[in-house]
Amino acid sequence: MARTEIKIGGFGGQGVILSGYIIGRAASIYDNKYATMIQAFGPEARGSACSAQVIVDEEPIAYPYITRPTMMVLMSQEAYTRFSPELAPGGLLITEEELVSVRTTGQDVRHLSIPATRIAEELGKKMVVNIVMMGYFGAVARVTSKEALRKAVEVSVPKGTQELNLKAFDRGWEYVPA
Amino acid sequence: MSEELYDLETSLPVNPVERFLRMDRLPHIWCPGCGIGTTVNCFAQALESSGLDLRTTAIVSGIGCTGRVAGYMNLDSFHTTHGRAIPFATGLKLANPGLKVVVYSGDGDLSAIGGNHFIHAARRNVDMTVVLINNATYGMTGGQVAPTTPMSAVASTTPYGNFESAFNLPALADSCGAVYVARWTAFHVRHTTKAIKEALLKKGFSFVEILAPCPTLYSRRNKLGDGLAQMLYYQENSEVRHGAETKDVALGFQGKIIVGKFVDRERPTYHEAMDEYYTRKLGEQYVHAVVGGA
Amino acid sequence: MNADPKGVLTGAHFIDGDHACCEGAIAAGCRFVAGYPITPSTEVVERIAERFPYVGGVFIQMEDEIASSIAIQGAVWAGKKAMTVTSGPGFSLMMEHIGLAAMTETPCVFVNVQRAGPSTGLPTQPAQGDMMQVRWGSHGDYQIIAVVPNSPQECFDFTIKAFNLSEQYRVPAFVMMDECVGHMTERVVIPPAEQIDIVPRRWFKGTPDAYEPYRADADLVPSMVKAGDGFNIHVTGLTHDEHGYPNMSVAAQDKLVHRLREKITRNVESIVEYREDQIEGADVVVVTYGITSRTALPAIARARRDGLKVGHLRLVVVWPFPEQRIRELASRVRAFVVPELNLGQIVLEVERCAAGKVPVRLVGHTGGTVHQPDDIYQAIITSGKGR
Numbered sequence: 139m140a141r142t143e144i145k146i147g148g149f150g151g152q153g154v155i156l157s158g159y160i161i162g163r164a165a166s167i168y169d170n171k172y173a174t175m176i177q178a179f180g181p182e183a184r185g186s187a188c189s190a191q192v193i194v195d196e197e198p199i200a201y202p203y204i205t206r207p208t209m210m211v212l213m214s215q216e217a218y219t220r221f222s223p224e225l226a227p228g229g230l231l232i233t234e235e236e237l238v239s240v241r242t243t244g245q246d247v248r249h250l251s252i253p254a255t256r257i258a259e260e261l262g263k264k265m266v267v268n269i270v271m272m273g274y275f276g277a278v279a280r281v282t283s284k285e286a287l288r289k290a291v292e293v294s295v296p297k298g299t300q301e302l303n304l305k306a307f308d309r310g311w312e313y314v315p316a
Numbered sequence: 317m318s319e320e321l322y323d324l325e326t327s328l329p330v331n332p333v334e335r336f337l338r339m340d341r342l343p344h345i346w347c348p349g350c351g352i353g354t355t356v357n358c359f360a361q362a363l364e365s366s367g368l369d370l371r372t373t374a375i376v377s378g379i380g381c382t383g384r385v386a387g388y389m390n391l392d393s394f395h396t397t398h399g400r401a402i403p404f405a406t407g408l409k410l411a412n413p414g415l416k417v418v419v420y421s422g423d424g425d426l427s428a429i430g431g432n433h434f435i436h437a438a439r440r441n442v443d444m445t446v447v448l449i450n451n452a453t454y455g456m457t458g459g460q461v462a463p464t465t466p467m468s469a470v471a472s473t474t475p476y477g478n479f480e481s482a483f484n485l486p487a488l489a490d491s492c493g494a495v496y497v498a499r500w501t502a503f504h505v506r507h508t509t510k511a512i513k514e515a516l517l518k519k520g521f522s523f524v525e526i527l528a529p530c531p532t533l534y535s536r537r538n539k540l541g542d543g544l545a546q547m548l549y550y551q552e553n554s555e556v557r558h559g560a561e562t563k564d565v566a567l568g569f570q571g572k573i574i575v576g577k578f579v580d581r582e583r584p585t586y587h588e589a590m591d592e593y594y595t596r597k598l599g600e601q602y603v604h605a606v607v608g609g610a
Numbered sequence: 611m612n613a614d615p616k617g618v619l620t621g622a623h624f625i626d627g628d629h630a631c632c633e634g635a636i637a638a639g640c641r642f643v644a645g646y647p648i649t650p651s652t653e654v655v656e657r658i659a660e661r662f663p664y665v666g667g668v669f670i671q672m673e674d675e676i677a678s679s680i681a682i683q684g685a686v687w688a689g690k691k692a693m694t695v696t697s698g699p700g701f702s703l704m705m706e707h708i709g710l711a712a713m714t715e716t717p718c719v720f721v722n723v724q725r726a727g728p729s730t731g732l733p734t735q736p737a738q739g740d741m742m743q744v745r746w747g748s749h750g751d752y753q754i755i756a757v758v759p760n761s762p763q764e765c766f767d768f769t770i771k772a773f774n775l776s777e778q779y780r781v782p783a784f785v786m787m788d789e790c791v792g793h794m795t796e797r798v799v800i801p802p803a804e805q806i807d808i809v810p811r812r813w814f815k816g817t818p819d820a821y822e823p824y825r826a827d828a829d830l831v832p833s834m835v836k837a838g839d840g841f842n843i844h845v846t847g848l849t850h851d852e853h854g855y856p857n858m859s860v861a862a863q864d865k866l867v868h869r870l871r872e873k874i875t876r877n878v879e880s881i882v883e884y885r886e887d888q889i890e891g892a893d894v895v896v897v898t899y900g901i902t903s904r905t906a907l908p909a910i911a912r913a914r915r916d917g918l919k920v921g922h923l924r925l926v927v928v929w930p931f932p933e934q935r936i937r938e939l940a941s942r943v944r945a946f947v948v949p950e951l952n953l954g955q956i957v958l959e960v961e962r963c964a965a966g967k968v969p970v971r972l973v974g975h976t977g978g979t980v981h982q983p984d985d986i987y988q989a990i991i992t993s994g995k996g997r
Contacts, residue, residue: 177795610810
């Protein structure tokens with residue numbers, strides 16, 4: 139796969155940065171690809187819409203910022219409003235079904251959504267919503283192998299929560315839209 | 317190192333503090349009547365009577381007339397930048413807790429440009445002895461007003477007299493947590509020697525303020541006579557009041573001088589607190605620093 | 611000698627440049643860090659504070675950057691390898707102590723994670739605006755060494771390099787990162803300790819009576835002792851003689867300041883490091899450093915696809931500057947292009963060395979973000995079209 143530019147968006151506290159970190163770690167440590175992650179710093183990282191950007195490539199990455207993301211994972215309405223216009227034509231847009239209402243703007247994108255919050259609540263912990271999203275993203279986008287992404291989840295989440303998070307990841311991976 | 321009273325070759329008497337000084341650097345730069353040399357004599361005698369291992373005793377100075385003291389002491393000596401003797405000494409001490417670290421500098425250096433470091437080292441209780449020679453002015457640069465210049469005193473930058481309030485340095489040190497605070501004058505050589513010795517042997521941030529005449533700039537400009545006249549002023553106007561509340565020991569222009577040992581208390585040093593805390597928190601995983609390693 | 615394995619986190623990590631810098635320092639043997647919080651460098655000292663209790667290091671958050679930049683020098687004279695970390699405003703406060711370290715020949719490392727200035731500027735955005743300040747910021751004549759990483763991996767590698775060069779030449783050494791590199795997360799491979807070369811301090815091996823603290827060896831660098839060794843050393847920022855004593859004479863000043871300069875200039879060939887790509891036969895040479903060495907790559911590749919002969923010279927060590935190499939190239943290329951995240955700093959060095967022989971085109975940028983590759987591409991194309 140050539141250079142893939144991914145943007146994760148949501149609000150502070152949803153685990154946006156961790157999600158970007160997991161993709162990058164999966165690609166660069168466990169899949170032997172190259173990955174560069176840059177998180178948006180500044181006031182926007184605290185409370186309102188925040189984002190992480192990850193580039194995954196088979197070749198070393200020269201330019202470290204994303205210019206036209208081909209994939210987006212958005213977990214809040216504000217993030218959707220702010221970031222979705224940047225998505226490249228034909229790009230992949232994954233949203234949290236209940237947190238983001240997607241307008242039909244005629245944008246040429248492949249849009250998929252998942253009720254990740256509901257799934258996370260079923261698992262007993264709303265906190266793992268981002269990991270459900272990661273599982274679904276992994277299955278749909280295939281930027282990294284499943285093993286790499288799953289392993290990256292396992293080693294990146296807090297100790298003692300691995301089992302729950304892996305369950306969340308699997309539920310996301312296996313999710314089939316109704 | 318000779319401890320003979322007479323030189324065996326010349327039969328001339330040996331100055332008992334000679335071994336504490338870099339004799340090859342003398343004569344010193346201080347003016348006739350200046351009080352700094354007197355305090356150095358007290359310091360040398362305090363080193364002697366303290367029984368400290370001179371090999372592991374280091375002295376750090378800033379810039380100014382008193383800042384030159386480090387260069388005359390036959391110890392590991394560091395002449396740093398203006399106001400920064402205390403943070404240098406902090407690094408020296410924390411990197412090798414086995415060293416006895418003395419900061420020896422002036423009132424302008426330690427309480428104006430270095431004031432921030434002074435209060436924080438006292439707050440942290442970094443284990444060091446700070447000897448501050450207070451001549452109420454900037455001597456090296458020609459007698460400008462200092463944070464210690466008494467109200468109404470004339471300085472080159474207050475030609476009509478000073479209208480700023482002066483620091484009460486013992487109160488400052490006390491309020492920041494210094495474990496030992498004393499004030500004497502260059503007239504009180506025995507008390508000064510004893511105070512420096514006590515400070516040297518005290519674990520934690522110990523502070524000794526010593527008032528000293530600057531006849532060339534401060535006294536002359538304020539028509540206070542020569543060095544001897546200022547010594548007489550110290551003699552006649554000092555009142556020994558051990559344990560005085562430090563808030564009561566502020567200095568005024570040629571007014572009463574409260575001297576004595578004001579504070580002597582126990583607090584864990586920065587290093588002790590760090591070691592104790594990490595040992596408690598991290599247990600056997602905590603790795604104590606070792607000396608050297610570069 | 612090799613790194614102490616106790617401090618080395620051997621393995622592949624996905625970490626940012628600030629954290630990689632911290633690991634580089636620990637691997638290099640740094641066991642004393644003094645710092646003061648400032649974006650975007652704070653993550654370095656935060657990780658130091660977390661890691662040091664496990665490796666026998668002492669970290670202290672000082673009251674300001676002035677204090678930090680001299681506390682490390684106290685620690686060095688007590689026998690430690692030491693570092694401080696900051697960004698623009700803090701770096702400005704440290705200037706006097708860069709001079710002190712240069713004058714007293716105190717080996718120590720300063721990390722500057724550059725952000726856009728002047729003044730408070732853009733705390734969370736990158737720039738390369740301190741490249742001249744690091745060279746000339748303290749008063750008087752002196753030399754320093756500065757390395758510029760372009761990735762988290764290099765933040766690890768070059769921090770070790772900075773410590774090694776600092777110890778070898780007894781000069782303050784600088785790791786000139788920027789916000790982009792500091793906050794960028796990538797794979798960082800930390801090798802086993804036995805594969806990491808560490809330069810130990812130049813300890814004096816003789817007895818006190820044979821020691822003069824500032825008597826230089828053949829390479830113009832003196833050997834060192836530490837406080838408490840029984841040498842009764844005197845260290846001063848005043849002009850001093852070989853014994854370390856103040857000497858206010860013109861002759862002493864001349865001798866000392868020349869040596870401080872020449873210990874670097876005479877060893878410049880062993881210190882400078884740059885990476886070259888397709889320089890042979892190039893018409894245009896793009897001179898880059900730090901993050902611009904990456905943002906220029908798409909531009910260089912595109913210009914080459916257009917048929918232009920474009921060489922790339924990437925500075926790893928920016929100070930001392932590789933004057934000799936730029937002079938050589940100036941006699942055979944048609945132009946230099948220098949992109950940097952400032953309005954013209956290192957370009958002045960390239961111009962100086964090119965000495966009017968060929969045009970030198972700056973691609974300036976005030977910072978806040980990195981270059982658009984297209985801007986660099988246009989400059990290459992314009993330069994390639996002729997003089």
